Amino acid sequence: EAGVAQSPRYKIIEKRQSVAFWCNPISGHATLYWYQQILGQGPKLLIQFQNNGVVDDSQLPKDRFSAERLKGVDSTLKIQPAKLEDSAVYLCASSTTAGTGGGYGYTFGSGTRLTVV
């Protein structure tokens, strides 16, 4: 099966600019996650969708970050305006409704590396 697709692979922007990342999960996966991985740290959950609805966005900086999942399939994560500390790899993952209880748990995309200068 096709994996989780993310684009772009790399993005360099200046602080205070806006940026958007796109994710296409594995077909049929109801749950979609966005993780932020800062250099030297483990990935941290930003937001979790179950179909169209948000399940957990407690660690999403809502003053500058937003995310949507239209029609329960693709998702977009936006940052506006970006700060230097937003430099990180943004990982998208998807899973069945079994979540981490399912066979392989999550399937991760390759990520988008964002550099804010």
Add this chain to the structure above:
Amino acid sequence: AQSVAQPEDQVNVAEGNPLTVKCTYSVSGNPYLFWYVQYPNRGLQFLLKYITGDNLVKGSYGFEAEFNKSQTSFHLKKPSALVSDSALYFCAVSPRGGFQKLVFGTGTRLLVSP
């Protein structure tokens, strides 16, 4: 709150020698435990997972992990390391039930020398 500790930033081992990457966790109840591997410019790849049952879990590429409930540990092991095993390894924990999220450790870089 859930948490995962990976006490070693880096583990060095010679090819052919056994390797251990340490992980301890803190979570209420009985968790799911995972190991993922990350190669440069790649996403996280699933290695293995503990759900229940046998405390020794076997996974991909010859890796295995031992679940120790009393020590709240889930150390990753491999009997004979390969140079190609050099990568960044993450331990993660998830509670059971509900809309689970993965909580990751800070990662351990494994360097296998020829």
